Amino acid sequence: MTDEISREALHDILRGVAALTGDAIVADLARLVGKGVRADISIAFNPKQIASKRWLVETLAEVLPKPDRAVWVLGAWHGVLGAMLLADDRLTIPQLVSLDIDPDCAPVAEMLNHRHVATGRFRAATADMLSLDFERVEGGLPGLVINTSCEHLDDVPGWIASLPEGLPLLLQSNDYFREPDHRSCVPSLEAFRAQAELSELWFAGALPTKNYTRFMLIGRR
Ligand SMILES: C[S@@+](CC[C@H](N)C(=O)[O-])C[C@H]1O[C@@H](n2cnc3c(N)ncnc32)[C@H](O)[C@@H]1O
Numbered sequence: 198m199t200d201e202i203s204r205e206a207l208h209d210i211l212r213g214v215a216a217l218t219g220d221a222i223v224a225d226l227a228r229l230v231g232k233g234v235r236a237d238i239s240i241a242f243n244p245k246q247i248a249s250k251r252w253l254v255e256t257l258a259e260v261l262p263k264p265d266r267a268v269w270v271l272g273a274w275h276g277v278l279g280a281m282l283l284a285d286d287r288l289t290i291p292q293l294v295s296l297d298i299d300p301d302c303a304p305v306a307e308m309l310n311h312r313h314v315a316t317g318r319f320r321a322a323t324a325d326m327l328s329l330d331f332e333r334v335e336g337g338l339p340g341l342v343i344n345t346s347c348e349h350l351d352d353v354p355g356w357i358a359s360l361p362e363g364l365p366l367l368l369q370s371n372d373y374f375r376e377p378d379h380r381s382c383v384p385s386l387e388a389f390r391a392q393a394e395l396s397e398l399w400f401a402g403a404l405p406t407k408n409y410t411r412f413m414l415i416g417r418r
Contacts, residue, residue: 204230221312222280229308234275235301241275249411250278252404253345253367258287260400260415261365264340267292271326272346274299276306276319283313292336296322296329331361338364345369348379353392357418364418368393373409386412 202210211227214220226242240246270278273295282290293313295306303321313319327350331338338361347353347370360366370389374382383389386403395416404411 204233222284225280225309225311228311229305232308234305234308238275238305241277245406246277248406249345249369249404250281252402252411253278253343253369253413254281254285254288256400256402256413256415257282257367258285261341261367262287263289264291264365266338266340267294267336268341268343269294269296269331269334269339271296271329271342271344272349273297273306273321274302274346276302276309276321278343278345279306279313279319280310283310283318291318291340293319294322294336294339295319296324296326298323298325327356327359331364341365341367343367347389347392348373348376348382351380353381354394357393357395360418362418363396365416366393366395366418367413367415369411369413371409371411383412389414 208227208231211223211230215224215227229238268282268290270293273279274297276295279293279295282288283293297303300323303323306321307314310319331342342364347368350356370381370383372382372384373379383392386401389412390401393414395414395418397417398414400413400415402413
């Protein structure tokens with residue numbers, strides 16, 4: 198059997214794809230791989246993950262293209278969604294905070310988004326989203342809070358009830374009950390709407406994939 202591909206070779210291929218497509222996020226990913234990154238970046242960049250984030254960006258560009266203050270992404274993992282949001286010219290996001298409870302995520306997210314760190318549009322933070330008080334966060338009340346990891350929380354209604362009334366929210370969950378880290382999966386879009394109980398609903402939709410369906414709501418707490 199021939200050798201498996203090395204990190205150096207993968208780095209070169211990604212640099213080549215960036216040169217071929219002119220895609221700045223691919224160039225940033227190439228740089229990250231070149232520096233060495235933990236293996237689950239491949240999950241964060243897999244086609245299913247990217248498709249669900251693409252769906253999010255496309256929908257947001259129609260529903261709320263101009264949040265008037267900072268956007269916070271919670272459970273943001275390696276900052277891939279932040280990179281996609283800041284790359285989209287239809288969205289005029291002044292500032293984005295990418296927050297995860299796992300302390301290994303912030304350095305990776307900042308490396309991936311290094312261009313936006315340099316201009317002050319991106320920062321990564323390490324915290325438990327359940328302990329945030331959005332009335333008191335740096336920069337003031339957000340213009341939009343995104344949580345694509347609702348299925349990872351124990352008590353989604355309890356978390357939503359703790360947020361400031363009227364806060365614009367974009368939420369994703371799924372019906373992937375089999376995954377051991379998932380605690381709040383929902384069987385349908387209807388069940389997700391009931392779980393979130395938003396006071397205003399601007400978008401509700403479902404994206405079927407091979408093993409599960411992802412649900413998304415955009416509206417106000
Ligand atoms: C597997 S990832 C992303 C899954 C999500 N469906 C997505 O595609 O964006 C879930 C992330 O949520 C983070 N997370 C879970 N509970 C959290 C909490 N209470 N506060 C902040 N981050 C949390 C985990 O550390 C992990 O990086």
